[in-house]
Amino acid sequence: MPLAGKRILLVISGGIAAYKSLDLIRRLRERGAEVRPVMTAGAREFVTPLAVGALSAGHVYTDLFSREDEQDVGHIRLARDCDLIVVAPATADLMAKMANGHADDLASTVLLATDRPVLVAPAMNPKMWAHPATRRNVETLRKDGLSFVGPNAGEMAEGGEAGLGRMAEPLEIVAAVEGLLDGGAKPLAGRTAIVTSGPTHEPIDPVRYIANRSSGRQGHAIAAALARLGADVTLVSGPVTLPDPKGVDVIRVERAEEMLQAVLGALPADIAVMVAAVADWRVATANTEKIKKKPGEGPPPLLLAENPDILKTIGHHAQRPKVVVGFAAETQDVETNGRVKLQKKGADVIVANDVSPETGIMGGTHNSVKLITAAGIEQWPDLSKDAVADRLAAWIAARLT
Numbered sequence: 001m002p003l004a005g006k007r008i009l010l011v012i013s014g015g016i017a018a019y020k021s022l023d024l025i026r027r028l029r030e031r032g033a034e035v036r037p038v039m040t041a042g043a044r045e046f047v048t049p050l051a052v053g054a055l056s057a058g059h060v061y062t063d064l065f066s067r068e069d070e071q072d073v074g075h076i077r078l079a080r081d082c083d084l085i086v087v088a089p090a091t092a093d094l095m096a097k098m099a100n101g102h103a104d105d106l107a108s109t110v111l112l113a114t115d116r117p118v119l120v121a122p123a124m125n126p127k128m129w130a131h132p133a134t135r136r137n138v139e140t141l142r143k144d145g146l147s148f149v150g151p152n153a154g155e156m157a158e159g160g161e162a163g164l165g166r167m168a169e170p171l172e173i174v175a176a177v178e179g180l181l182d183g184g185a186k187p188l189a190g191r192t193a194i195v196t197s198g199p200t201h202e203p204i205d206p207v208r209y210i211a212n213r214s215s216g217r218q219g220h221a222i223a224a225a226l227a228r229l230g231a232d233v234t235l236v237s238g239p240v241t242l243p244d245p246k247g248v249d250v251i252r253v254e255r256a257e258e259m260l261q262a263v264l265g266a267l268p269a270d271i272a273v274m275v276a277a278v279a280d281w282r283v284a285t286a287n288t289e290k291i292k293k294k295p296g297e298g299p300p301p302l303l304l305a306e307n308p309d310i311l312k313t314i315g316h317h318a319q320r321p322k323v324v325v326g327f328a329a330e331t332q333d334v335e336t337n338g339r340v341k342l343q344k345k346g347a348d349v350i351v352a353n354d355v356s357p358e359t360g361i362m363g364g365t366h367n368s369v370k371l372i373t374a375a376g377i378e379q380w381p382d383l384s385k386d387a388v389a390d391r392l393a394a395w396i397a398a399r400l401t
């Protein structure tokens, strides 16, 4: 019971995704959490307090000025008598109110009065999510220290429109809840993970090498995020200037061949996330002595040989981890190339991004990725590499559950 004894205040606001909150209540309770629901007037247009109360097995709080509710616990105690507040679904309107400190109904008052951590699962039409006002509000709420899970891309429940705005699935929200609750059992406890990160250096001679612009930021952030969720993580890192992430075993390598051996040596594992920008080619026979510039001879020819494909090796290995994640850094046809890679490499998901120089992703702090699985493509918003890592770790945890 990973959430045994945890008290969660679930704020349900008025969106069609409110129907998923019924399942969320079940999922939280079956993990041992006690769920106290607060419903806005809008939420009650979509699901009834009767259904919410039946699933949560307790009182449903709806009214700021209800004598009964106030006598029961009161809005200030409601705001504080919990380990975490989850807002699911969070409408654009409720987020706007939260960002601006409004308190004109029970939900917004509780959210203003709380000193507890808050997890927000937005759900709205893609145009509303993309609107500059919503973007500003999300940014404000993040700066205020609130956490987010989702939204995901896909068909809207009302039909006809697709894009970013679907509420995260209940199990993804549960994984985020587990990740946030300090001391709560970790969803990846007892799981092992291998992460590759950074570039590889392929020697030309003892002083020169072939390399690429990978900083290792994304891979290192993923290793740290998996460890925060309780996984036992081995990070196989190429040469980077980053500090070792907390709570992670780091194996440092230089060449692709060494990276492959380190990864194979870390098997068996439940999770493999291959983020490293492994050089596709190495110099066939690296010189043991420094190549000398000889007058009149011109540049030396460099004969290249193909490096092993680590992701493909793992994706087809007899000890293949249960979840295999690959990355695809592309400068063109991101989706098509990602789909092909999914197949070829035997991965469960390809995290594809456009690394054209104008995106500033390679070596930068932000990432804008698409998740390509057999089920379809999910575009994630432009996020910090840390936020991509947290979200991917939660996604992996949900997939393993």
Ligand code: C5P
Residues within 6 Å of the ligand: 196, 256, 274, 275, 276, 277, 278, 279, 280, 307, 308, 309, 310, 311, 312, 325, 326, 327, 328, 329, 341
């Ligand atoms: O084929 P491409 O290099 O674009 O594939 C990218 C994915 O494959 C990344 O997940 C990367 O870590 C992995 N890869 C690998 N070994 C290689 C080349 C790529 O593990 N030799």
